[in-house]
Amino acid sequence: MKLGIDIGNYNVKTSEGIIFKSAVSENIEYGNKFDKIEIDNKTYYLGTGRLEIDYRKFDKENYIPLLLxxxxxxxxxxxxxxxxxxxxxxxxSCKQELIDKLANKTYDVTYNDIRRRIRITDVQVFPESVAGIIAHFNSTLFDVKHKDIVSVDAGGKTTDIALIKNKKVVQSSQVNTGTIDIYNCIKNSLEAKYFDVKVSLDDVEEYLKRGFYYKGERQNINFAIKSCNDLFKEIYTELNLNYPINTSAVVFQGGGVDLLNSVLSKKISNIIKIDDLFANARGYKSLLK
Incomplete structure (x- = not known):
């Protein structure tokens, strides 16, 4: 089967619409239910536990359990x-190393008590964010065929920026600020004001989607979002100084797309938002040869 897999620092997504937290744990509390996978006589519960943040994501200890x-x-x-x-x-610099790590490998695992053999017959590696754009390139709402594209991909710990001309990357850079940093900033601001509330990063995501309620009343948390202004400024400064944002289509994608759009749309007028967490994963699958 052809399969695109996007292993981020915050979520794992696949081209088949699967998403789960990029965390594994060897233990869970009684009553909790998570999918489990046994590899080399070790049991991992998927989607629970602490996030691992590594500059090179495939160096994480949990990379193989997350992938399998x-x-x-x-x-x-x-x-x-x-x-x-x-x-x-x-x-x-890392493409071939990742291919060598996984290509032609066979794993005997037990997934939810069912024995499975997984053979990775081929591994192909693509640049993040560019794949997400390609996945949407022929979409009717993505009418940028005759424009240069500035891609802004907000990942877990970094924001990748690229200038794309004729489907080729001609310039790129990385800002060391991502969704986890922004969520953590919002979390700290909420806990500072509502000192009797403990907030997790998962909570922040829910509050941004559905609202934050305290003692039965919905609260305005714009103050917490504004506390992240310095983080947003880092991204905007890189865009404004080094990329043709006034003459190109600026495409926002990734886990922090809604927050980036709400803040930076006041400074950048021609933003196209790819509100699709699976864009990269689907792009990887579509590019497989």
Whole structure:
């Protein structure tokens, strides 16, 4: 089976619409239910536990459990051809290392008490964010065929920026600020004001989507979002100084797309928002040869 897998610092997404937190735990509290995978006599529960943040995501200890868990959740096939991504700044230097780590490997696992054999017959690696744009390139709402594109991909710990001309990256950079940093800033602001409330990063995501309620009343949390202004400013400064944002289509994508759009749309008028968490994963699958 062909499968695109996007292993981010915050979520794992696949081209088959599967998403789960980029965390594994060897133990869970009684009564909680998570998919489990056994690898080399070790049991991992998927989507629970602490996030691991590494500059090179495939160096994380939980990378293989997350990858095999994503395959089990998405495919019943023994043989799988997978498309993966790397940040643009790591793509050239790390691509072959990631391929060598996984290509032609066979794993015998037990997934939710069912024994499985997973054979990775081929691994192809693509630049993140560019793949997401390609996945939408022929969409009717993505009418940028005759324009240069500035791609802004807000990941877990970094924001990747690239200038794309004729489907080729001609310039790229990385800002060391991502969704986790922004969520953590909002979390700290909420806990400072509502000192009797403990907030997790997952809570922040829910509050931004559905509102924050305190003692039965919905609260305005714009003050917490404004506390992240310095983080947003880092991203905007890089865009404004080094990219043609006034003459190109500026495409926002990634986990922090809504927040970036709400803040930076006041400064950048021609933003196209790809509100699709699976864009990269679907792009990887579509690019598989």
């Amino acid at each position: 868990g994503a395959i089990c959740k998405s495919s019943n096939s023994v043989e799988n051809k997978i498309g993966l991504g790397l940040p643009i700044k790591q793509y050239s």
